[in-house]
Amino acid sequence: MTDESSSYHYERLTWPEMREAAAAQRVIVLPVGSTEQHGPHLPLDVDNFLCQSVCEGAAKLVPDQVLLMPPMNYGFNWHHIDFPGTIGIAWDNYVRFLLDIVKSVAHHGFRKVLIVNGHGSNRTLIEVAARQATMDYDVVCAAFSYFELAIDALHNIRESPKGWVAHADEIETSLYLYLRPEGVRRDKIAAENNMLPSEFWWQDLEGSGRIGMMEWWSTFSNTGVLGDPTLATREKGEVLYKACTERLAALIREFKERPMRPRVDHH
Ligand SMILES: [Zn+2]
Secondary structure, X not given: OOOHHHOOEHHHOOHHHHHHHHHOOOEEEEEEOOOOOEOOOEOOOHHHHHHHHHHHHHHHHOOXXXXXXXXXXXXXOHHHOOOOOOOEOOHHHHHHHHXXXXXXXXXXXXXXXEEEEOOHHHXXXXXXXXXXXXXXXXXXXXEEEHHHHHHHHHHHXXXXXXXXXXXXXXXXXXXXXXXXXXXXXXXXXXXXXXXXXXXXXXXOOOOOOOOOOOOOHHHOOOOOOEEOHHHOOHHHHHHHHHHHHHHHHHHHHHHHHXXXXXXXXXX
8 A cells, every 4th residue: 555545535546446445434525615715814715625624634633534525616606797806606506517527436345435524505505415325326415504414513613793704704814824824914814794684585504594595796796895804814714624534534433434224215
């Protein structure tokens, strides 16, 4: 075994090594994100970079139990298209692309798949894909956003009020400051929240209003920010990153051992 062959990076294995990895039933982790505007102070890779960093950190904690796939770096986000640079994928292409990936790994013998998301608006589509894949491909596929695993840590860290942790906000900026500080344009950091006040609808990583609605982003944000990144610190990012990676590693351990119980046909 070379160092490369014991890697947890899916694409670094050879096909005979892949056959062994499938026999060992390593958990497939597929990071998904989005290439989209994140205000004047953060690059377009925020959702991809943060999600991949969390997946990488978790995989390092359980390297022999997991295979980390090449990421899917484009997402469902046409509502951001008024800001230069954003790349939007249609919902049906997005779901079918995910299903094709899961179909492929299932064909190779893997049966546990985690879709780990970094972009809010992918959330419903990854859940559709995970549910459909589980019905179609003899796998168990689960889907979630990385910060959902550490929602208690997020709650404890945040100083922003409800509806102010949504996009290029205190949390995303803190994580970026911790993981890649040179990418943050500190002189451009500014808060913005022009959402219409509502009893029913707000956006927040900790839990949005129960009304499903997404208007064109440019109708309620001039800068592309929804939140208060002036509250971001490297220290908050470190705490949250560690919480996310540890929780994801714990999930991978549990998911790997989770038995797949047989179906029963009651016709
Ligand atoms: Zn984001």
